[in-house]
Amino acid sequence: MATQPNKWHLPDLGFGIGLRTPHYAHILEYYPPVDWFEIISENFIDAGARPQYVLERILDRYPVVMHGVSMSIGSADHLNMDYLQRLKALARIVQPAWISDHLCWTGVNGINTHDLLPITCNHSVLKHIVERIRIVQDVLERPLVLENVSSYMAFSTDSIPEWEFIAMMAEQADCGILLDVNNIYVSSYNHGWDPLLYIDTIPAERICQYHLAGYRNKGAYILDTHSDHVVDEVWNLYRYAQSRTGGRATLLEWDEDIPDFATVHAEAQKARQYCTTINPVDASLVEA
């Protein structure tokens, strides 16, 4: 695979795992050969002694990237500058290769729903979000990397396809993209999108990282639960995406019904195999 560097030459960290509490003891006892860890920023912004201790030990041995869930970049509320300053303070400790969050909103009028709610994709919202990304990048003094979220509803006010919206947002705000391949699959299933068109439209040089996860199929829709193994269709989409970009850091998320560390680690290692066996994509596997 020919590697095409991302715009900022952010490193290809390899194949990582989301750092989760049930695995702390195992990691600190065995220091398994994981390429890197991703932390949920909010779990460590006001960390007490135990999370802080774990983080310090992890930082001694592994690269760590910060991934947030509460920036609410699409909210109509003002940006939470206190939160951003705390995020920046954490970044001074972690020294992450990059900081990411989600292209979504989490609440309004000061209320946090703690959900990744879908934006409506139109030019007014695009302008609003681009302005906010620029402010965040000024505060953090680094490019922000934003992830596409899974969604279960769409609006008649959408005037731009999500994949075009993301491409325009990234170019106008000069930010990075965390491409969650599972989320593309989930949203494509839920909305009837073409996942290959989605991937093809995202500017490859702005993709800094991939996310992979398992979901729960509820029949009429797919719920992004991070509760299972990655399905073949998503692996195939991942392989296709990597074939466009070359090596990009990849992370496996497992947040519900979390199995033992070995199971999660083995699942993350599958990504390595898919990256080294780039074959033409079987289109039947990626039909949503």
Add this chain to the structure above:
Amino acid sequence: MAYSNRTEFPASDFPIMQEWMVALLRHTGTIDEAWQSTSATAHISADRADRLVKPARGLSGRERVDIYREMYYLRLIDALAVDVPLVRYCLGEEQFEAIAMRYFVEHPSRSYTLNRVSDQFPTFLLALTHRTLPEALHDTTQDDMALLADIAHVELTAVWAFDAPTAESISTATLQAIPPEQYGNLRLKAHPAVFLHESKYPILAIIDTLTARMEREQEQNDHTSITLTNHDRDSLFASLCHEAPSYVLTYRPEFVAEYHAFDVEQFVLLRALLAGATLEQAIGTLIEQPAVAHLLSEQPTHVNHLMQSVMTWFSEWVALGIFVAVEW
């Protein structure tokens, strides 16, 4: 797929759409009730909302919004259950969910972290002792609710202590370096992981009993989450719930929060110190405490014994590490 610039919803209307969406998420009724509620229609009428959210894969717009609604309270209630497992155990799943939902209706999260969503829960439970309880709690008495508020607060002091930042405690050597004539002027700053609790019940004994019982039952049920039946709770509370004031210090020396039982004199002294009083002022507060004042009026020489106790407690607290700064 059609992407249009419909004028019915100007593109700049997204703040209104967000307020409407949050109103739907927070509504505790069915999706149809939420859709037509005043809190939602204040932003977007039900008819317009039906045209705003697109149907797909056989799901109506309302059903698609309902996917988010199903997760909203579930996520918050799960976070609360992690923080106050004994309250959940005592109430049972159905009643805990009913009361937690009412709590989150009144106290939605306003923090960037789920770690703070439970903070107002003890106060909320206590306030319920003066209000009509939710229908699901018709078997719960006001006294039960007061005890549950106490249990919740003690459980949360452990959560707060766990989440508190690390800080360097002062040592006995630091204290010994202070000239004795300055002891009266000492002001101490508490470690951020220190919390006090005053209860009219023997709260630590109650918590120990409930914890042991809950863990034993979970062990027997293959670690699945279990709760008390109303009958079990009533009989358990009746056996535990005699009035016997107790005082608790919660502190996290390293990684695990610990409860320490205090007597009233220790509690009064430490509470005064943590509130910013000098040692002399704190001792003054202690002497005014009714039980101490009564004892001293009958046995004036007891003051010497009391001062010895104060110095012993003080040394124990410093050794425990609950102070991070001292000034005089």
